[in-house]
Amino acid sequence: MKHLLTVSDLDQRELLQILDDATMYEKGQMIWKPSNSMFVSNLFFEASTRTRCSFEMAQHKLGLQIIPFEVMTSSVQKGETLYDTIETLAAIGVQSVVIRHPEDEYYKKLQHEVSIPIINAGDGCGQHPTQCLLDLMTIRQEFGSFNGLNVAIIGDLRHSRVAKSNAEMLTKLGANVYLSGPKEWQDHSNICGHYVEMDEAIEIADVVMLLRIQLERHNEAPHSLNNTYHEKYGLTIEREKRMKKGSIIMHPAPVNRGVEIADELVECNRSRIFKQMKNGVFVRMAVLARSLQSVERGMTHDNYHQ
Ligand code: CP
Secondary structure (H helix, E strand, O other): OOOEEOHHOOOOHHHHHHHHHHHHHHHOOOOOOOOOEEEEEEEEOOOOOOHHHHHHHHHHHOOOOOOOHHHHHOOHHHOOHEEEHHHHHHOOOOOEEEEOOOOOOOOOHHHHHHOOEEEEEOOOOOOOHHHHHHHHHHHHHOOOOOOOOOEEEEEEEOOHHHHHHHHHHHHHHHOOOEOOOHHHHOOOOOOEEEOOHHHHHHHOOOOEEEEEEEEEOOOOOHHHOOHHHHHHHHOOOHHHOOOOOOOEEEEOOOOOOOOOOHHHOOOOEOOOOHHHHHHHHHHHHHHHHHHHHHHHHOOEEEEOOO
16 A cells, blocks of 8 residues: 655656646646545654644645545544554545644554555654655756755754654755754764754755754753844844855744744745745655555555555
């Protein structure tokens, strides 16, 4: 079946095909609808606005039936495991599940055991494959390709699943990935890229990608996020003036306005932050379609790479 768990599940051909499909959906060219009613469910064990709502929008646009699932009122509260939850939904007739979960690699064992495809909507500090795809779609719209592009990923690298997925894929696609942010949040073993000082990153980047400080994954209390962060590592109004001509600003959001990025820059001309969200719907349509096409064909266990 066609799980999508990490960006490593995608080879370059399949990744570019998803971006092409997403572009067709954006242009209103419907390339797949299920031949019969198909049922999906969204299991969010962590908070979400963009990912959850854009998956739901994508599901509606594809004509899929959504079986509502709320963790807080489900039998998860009685101790039901994730495996039993998925197989219960499968037994009822759900044909694919979208899962966000706080545990890194929650899917590791499950992927070989469950009977329906899983689309990973973010695992702890692990991976966020559909965010990566929508970011790549946004970058390709702007620059046409990835080869030789300088992409600076800045901020809370260690806790960011977006940074891990994007750095891996951008490097594979030939981009130069630069990393910057507080030393204590660097991650030399899990994120590929060259560490540079903040001001160098800003000046060489075609894409300045800022990351949210993931307070929920930090041990310190929220008040530790003080004004010095914005001055040291944030995209200030002064730093934006030193960005290259034609370069763009991205952020997976939600944004801590005035922390990672000056409030005034969130919707400035260079910003593609809301464009990223818009692209999320089309990318998720493409991913859902590929996953459910495999169900229609009655495929058995395999991941995206075959
Ligand atoms: N970018 C992102 O994953 O946002 P949400 O947490 O709101 O889904």
